[in-house]
Amino acid sequence: MYKICVFPGDGIGVEVSEQAVKIIRKLGEVYHLVFEIDEALIGGVAVDRWGVPMTPEVLKLAQGSDAVFLGAVGGPKWDSLDSSIRPERALLELRKGLQVFANLRPVRMFPSLVGNSPLKEEIVRGVDFLILRELIGGIYFGDMRGIEDIPGGGQKGINTEVYTTGEVDRIARKAFEFARRRKKKVTSVDKANILESSQLWRKVVTDVHRSYPDIQLEHRYVDDCAMQLIRDPKQFDVIVTTNMFGDILSDESAMLTGSIGMLPSASLGDHHALYEPVHGSAPDIAGQNKGNPIAAILSVAMMMEYSFHLLELTQAVERAVEQTLADGYRTADIYQPGMCAVSCSEMGDLVASKIKA
Numbered sequence: 297m298y299k300i301c302v303f304p305g306d307g308i309g310v311e312v313s314e315q316a317v318k319i320i321r322k323l324g325e326v327y328h329l330v331f332e333i334d335e336a337l338i339g340g341v342a343v344d345r346w347g348v349p350m351t352p353e354v355l356k357l358a359q360g361s362d363a364v365f366l367g368a369v370g371g372p373k374w375d376s377l378d379s380s381i382r383p384e385r386a387l388l389e390l391r392k393g394l395q396v397f398a399n400l401r402p403v404r405m406f407p408s409l410v411g412n413s414p415l416k417e418e419i420v421r422g423v424d425f426l427i428l429r430e431l432i433g434g435i436y437f438g439d440m441r442g443i444e445d446i447p448g449g450g451q452k453g454i455n456t457e458v459y460t461t462g463e464v465d466r467i468a469r470k471a472f473e474f475a476r477r478r479k480k481k482v483t484s485v486d487k488a489n490i491l492e493s494s495q496l497w498r499k500v501v502t503d504v505h506r507s508y509p510d511i512q513l514e515h516r517y518v519d520d521c522a523m524q525l526i527r528d529p530k531q532f533d534v535i536v537t538t539n540m541f542g543d544i545l546s547d548e549s550a551m552l553t554g555s556i557g558m559l560p561s562a563s564l565g566d567h568h569a570l571y572e573p574v575h576g577s578a579p580d581i582a583g584q585n586k587g588n589p590i591a592a593i594l595s596v597a598m599m600m601e602y603s604f605h606l607l608e609l610t611q612a613v614e615r616a617v618e619q620t621l622a623d624g625y626r627t628a629d630i631y632q633p634g635m636c637a638v639s640c641s642e643m644g645d646l647v648a649s650k651i652k653a
């Protein structure tokens with residue numbers, strides 16, 4: 297029996313999580329496995345209920361599960377709250393509480409969606425790389441932070457980027473290990489020409505590389521990498537980078553595939569794992585059954601592989617997604633004339649119906 301904790305969260309998080317759960321239940325049925333699912337509130341809904349974005353009990357529930365699935369949190373309703381109780385705080389607390397330091401964001405072009413990319417077909421056809429983002433360090437977690445008054449007038453906002461040798465070492469090792477199972481190339485992304493934290497990052501990645509002589513390593517500055525992702529994305533295999541750079545580069549990469557609604561993620565630590573679509577709560581389309589659930593569904597595929605080592609189930613989900621797209625079904629974000637427009641829940645039903653052992 298596999299114990300899964302599901303946090304639907306806010307906005308379209310709720311709608312796409314429903315589809316993810318539908319897929320988990322279908323997998324259970326088809327493969328005769330028992331997936332026990334516990335749902336709980338985090339994010340804006342938790343602020344409304346308890347006054348905090350995540351309670352200690354909810355974190356314990358997550359820590360006691362075999363895998364955690366999260367929809368998305370946040371929305372304009374909570375934007376004016378103090379940053380200590382904003383819904384997005386739950387994301388940071390959950391990632392830290394589960395100690396999931398390695399965030400995997402695979403960027404893969406589905407052949408039937410090549411026409412949806414804003415880039416030319418010859419640039420995006422065959423794109424297949426992995427962004428490995430450090431998730432529980434860097435500027436999002438630096439202790440020295442806040443907004444302070446400046447004597448004499450005005451204020452200053454402060455955040456600090458801190459990386460230790462140990463933090464860089466463990467994510468670099470993961471990058472080389474994933475590259476070993478792929479095309480054996482790692483691109484480490486930093487801003488070592490300006491930032492001391494990046495200089496340490498580059499040194500540690502270079503040191504760790506000595507244990508992986510079979511893997512090619514290159515270093516790129518983040519501004520150059522942002523440009524290369526548009527110019528020639530097929531040059532990349534595994535990109536390893538800091539928390540903030542990974543956050544930004546993965547949204548940019550999402551657009552290669554046509555929509556952020558297509559990108560899944562897995563966040564792995566030594567003892568826990570968290571799976572979530574890369575997108576946010578999409579307040580502009582929330583409550584309309586319009587969101588693309590494929591990122592959430594592919595996050596379930598990653599859960600089957602990384603938490604449960606059920607590769608056959610991963611492949612079954614990926615095949616079902618591919619087939620649904622090849623049959624011409626599209627949610628609004630990936631719609632093109634001549635295709636069959638479907639809602640979020642219809643897309644979930646279609647993918648579920650195509651899951652076969």
Ligand code: NAD
Pocket residue numbers: 308312367368369370371372384387555556557558572573574575576577578579580581586587588589591629
């Ligand atoms: P967003 O990802 O929610 O939306 C950006 C754009 O992409 C919107 O136009 C939206 O409609 C579209 N979009 C996103 N997901 C989609 C999907 N599955 N199908 C179709 N279209 C989709 O980013 P944002 O607007 O910057 O943030 C909205 C809220 O979400 C904010 O409160 C933000 O803090 C939060 N957020 C949460 C997470 C998370 O929970 N992991 C991540 C990013 C942003």
